[in-house]
Amino acid sequence: MALRLTRLMALLLCALLTAAVLPSAPISRAAQPEPVLPAVQSIETGSNWTGAYFPNRNLQGTPAFVRIDPAIVFNWGQNSPGPSIGVRDWSARWDGIQFLNAGTYRLTVRADDGVRVYVNGILVIDEWREQAPTTFTRDIQVTAGVHAFRVEYFQALGDASISFSWQFIPTQSTAWLAQYFNNPFLSGAPVLTRLEPRIEHFWGLGSPDPFVVPVERFSARYTATLPFQAGTYRFVLAGDDGIRLFINDLLVIDQWKRQSLTAYSIDVALAAGLHTIRVEYYEETEQAAVRLTINPAIGSPFGAQSDFWYGEYFANPNLSGTPTFVRNDGFSGINFNWNASSPRPGFPRDYFSVRWTRRICTPGRPTRFFIYMDDGVRFYIDNTLIIDAWSGQPDTVHQRFVDLTAGCHDLRLEYQQQTLQSFIVLTWDPPDAQNPALPIPNVVPGSGGRTVGANVVGIVVNANLLNVRAADSPTATILEQIRGGSLVTVLARNSAATWLRIRTPSGVIGWVNANFIQTNLPDIRSLPVDGTVGSAPQPTGVRGQLTSGLRLREGPGFTFRQLTIIEWGEIVDLVGRSSDGQWYEVIYRGQRGWIYALYVRIIQGNPFSLPITG
Numbered sequence: 113m114a115l116r117l118t119r120l121m122a123l124l125l126c127a128l129l130t131a132a133v134l135p136s137a138p139i140s141r142a143a144q145p146e147p148v149l150p151a152v153q154s155i156e157t158g159s160n161w162t163g164a165y166f167p168n169r170n171l172q173g174t175p176a177f178v179r180i181d182p183a184i185v186f187n188w189g190q191n192s193p194g195p196s197i198g199v200r201d202w203s204a205r206w207d208g209i210q211f212l213n214a215g216t217y218r219l220t221v222r223a224d225d226g227v228r229v230y231v232n233g234i235l236v237i238d239e240w241r242e243q244a245p246t247t248f249t250r251d252i253q254v255t256a257g258v259h260a261f262r263v264e265y266f267q268a269l270g271d272a273s274i275s276f277s278w279q280f281i282p283t284q285s286t287a288w289l290a291q292y293f294n295n296p297f298l299s300g301a302p303v304l305t306r307l308e309p310r311i312e313h314f315w316g317l318g319s320p321d322p323f324v325v326p327v328e329r330f331s332a333r334y335t336a337t338l339p340f341q342a343g344t345y346r347f348v349l350a351g352d353d354g355i356r357l358f359i360n361d362l363l364v365i366d367q368w369k370r371q372s373l374t375a376y377s378i379d380v381a382l383a384a385g386l387h388t389i390r391v392e393y394y395e396e397t398e399q400a401a402v403r404l405t406i407n408p409a410i411g412s413p414f415g416a417q418s419d420f421w422y423g424e425y426f427a428n429p430n431l432s433g434t435p436t437f438v439r440n441d442g443f444s445g446i447n448f449n450w451n452a453s454s455p456r457p458g459f460p461r462d463y464f465s466v467r468w469t470r471r472i473c474t475p476g477r478p479t480r481f482f483i484y485m486d487d488g489v490r491f492y493i494d495n496t497l498i499i500d501a502w503s504g505q506p507d508t509v510h511q512r513f514v515d516l517t518a519g520c521h522d523l524r525l526e527y528q529q530q531t532l533q534s535f536i537v538l539t540w541d542p543p544d545a546q547n548p549a550l551p552i553p554n555v556v557p558g559s560g561g562r563t564v565g566a567n568v569v570g571i572v573v574n575a576n577l578l579n580v581r582a583a584d585s586p587t588a589t590i591l592e593q594i595r596g597g598s599l600v601t602v603l604a605r606n607s608a609a610t611w612l613r614i615r616t617p618s619g620v621i622g623w624v625n626a627n628f629i630q631t632n633l634p635d636i637r638s639l640p641v642d643g644t645v646g647s648a649p650q651p652t653g654v655r656g657q658l659t660s661g662l663r664l665r666e667g668p669g670f671t672f673r674q675l676t677i678i679e680w681g682e683i684v685d686l687v688g689r690s691s692d693g694q695w696y697e698v699i700y701r702g703q704r705g706w707i708y709a710l711y712v713r714i715i716q717g718n719p720f721s722l723p724i725t726g
Contacts, residue, residue: 411469476518488528654717688725
């Protein structure tokens with residue numbers, strides 16, 4: 113597999129994030145996420161209403177007085193609203209010019225007694241009658257811009273009250289509504305309005321539209337209502353010059369100043385549903401750029417530029433919700449063995465998960481990544497899934513060959529612990545000065561996590577395919593071939609230290625030439641000597657029960673001579689398998705032979721761990 117980043121993508125990414133680590137730039141909330149922002153829009157009452165008050169119920173004649181009211185929210189009871197007005201039989205009219213973004217709005221008015229509401233001269237609510245306090249609503253759709261509102265009211269007898277407001281009703285946007293202004297203040301009417309698929313602009317010395325938008329001292333507003341699943345999200349906003357970010361009208365990033373291209377980051381927990389995102393931008397002089405990215409909050413809040421492992425620990429096996437704790441897990445590879453403990457006191461021993469992220473930089477070369485774990489694992493490079501074994505496999509080694517390009521790459525390792533054994537190792541070769549950790553030295557692949565004190569781990573080197581033989585001889589039977597870079601468990605050596613007895617990742621035990629194995633020992637002569645090799649089968653722990661009477665044959669095929677018949681229901685020890693998986697080599701009452709695999713039910717062990725012996 114080859115991961116190729118184009119030069120353009122790399123340049124854009126570097127240009128955007130170069131300044132993100134400046135002392136004043138990033139705003140991080142990874143360990144302490146923002147409070148959940150529910151998908152509830154704020155209620156608006158407007159401002160600067162011109163209120164005219166009349167001493168009659170029909171808005172007739174000259175008003176008794178005119179004033180500016182900050183909002184139409186009144187509860188006079190049985191009192192007068194102002195001079196020259198009684199406590200009954202009077203009326204009022206409020207006019208206001210209000211800016212609204214494009215979308216659907218719900219108008220709400222509650223009055224005692226009569227009320228009428230106009231929008232741009234159109235009567236939208238007409239309840240002009242005596243009544244107890246009653247609430248009326250009406251949904252309207254408007255374009256972006258300023259709109260004329262008029263609210264009319266009359267008071268008859270008893271208490272007097274009225275309140276008027278509106279609420280934006282979120283509907284999922286298909287694109288960003290972009291509005292451009294020919295000034296840096298977002299003032300007046302936009303000179304250009306259009307839909308854009310994303311906020312990702314690098315105009316340089318240019319303009320969003322040279323016919324209507326100047327190349328300097330302009331501003332823009334981008335608005336979209338987007339669906340989110342419940343979770344914590346990382347918003348990264350970059351700009352040259354000023355930028356602001358609003359989520360549900362709450363200002364969360366405020367960098368409204370002249371500056372070179374700088375990125376700012378914030379993690380925000382969002383409830384499930386629609387949320388309205390608004391970005392405001394202004395350009396002063398010279399370069400012009402603005403960009404917004406929204407992604408799940410994964411990894412260090414300082415961005416993927418971190419060269420240490422940023423660990424996020426979840427008290428559940430699904431990486432869901434907010435991490436219970438986060439920490440720096442070092443600059444080397446990942447090498448944890450929690451068989452007798454847990455990642456932290458008070459943290460669960462079972463059913464937890466961890467996500468690690470970091471960046472490595474390489475001159476560009478083929479690299480083999482090794483993962484050794486129990487239970488589930490996923491491994492990503494630059495957001496590309498390289499290894500996917502999330503199903504929960506005990507004591508397994510995974511490896512992938514990746515042709516890394518020159519430059520920096522983002523690594524993400526996700527681990528899931530169920531029960532029993534708990535360990536995870538990530539290493540790679542060549543290390544490129546990243547100092548990846550050695551694998552856990554005392555855990556044997558294929559052993560169910562059992563430790564074997566003196567066993568060491570080796571890596572296959574100097575060979576694309578290495579023959580694993582039944583004896584320490586180049587003429588012995590080939591049991592299996594393993595690829596270069598494979599992790600193996602080294603069990604012993606022959607007396608001359610020219611051959612090593614190993615266990616392969618699939619569980620086969622055999623002999624390999626010592627020149628092709630690199631171990632973590634200073635001298636392989638410290639290994640125990642084992643010269644008593646031959647064709648005697650090694651114990652496998654795999655057992656099967658026959659679902660039919662079968663012939664025990666000398667070899668894996670129907671043409672081999674029959675040795676005996678094994679009756680239905682008998683239990684046999686499995687010591688090998690054929691390369692096509694059709695036959696099992698078994699031991700039955702001290703006799704060794706082959707039976708047809710189709711009629712064997714496995715009652716113990718994993719048949720795929722059996723060595724290929726025929």
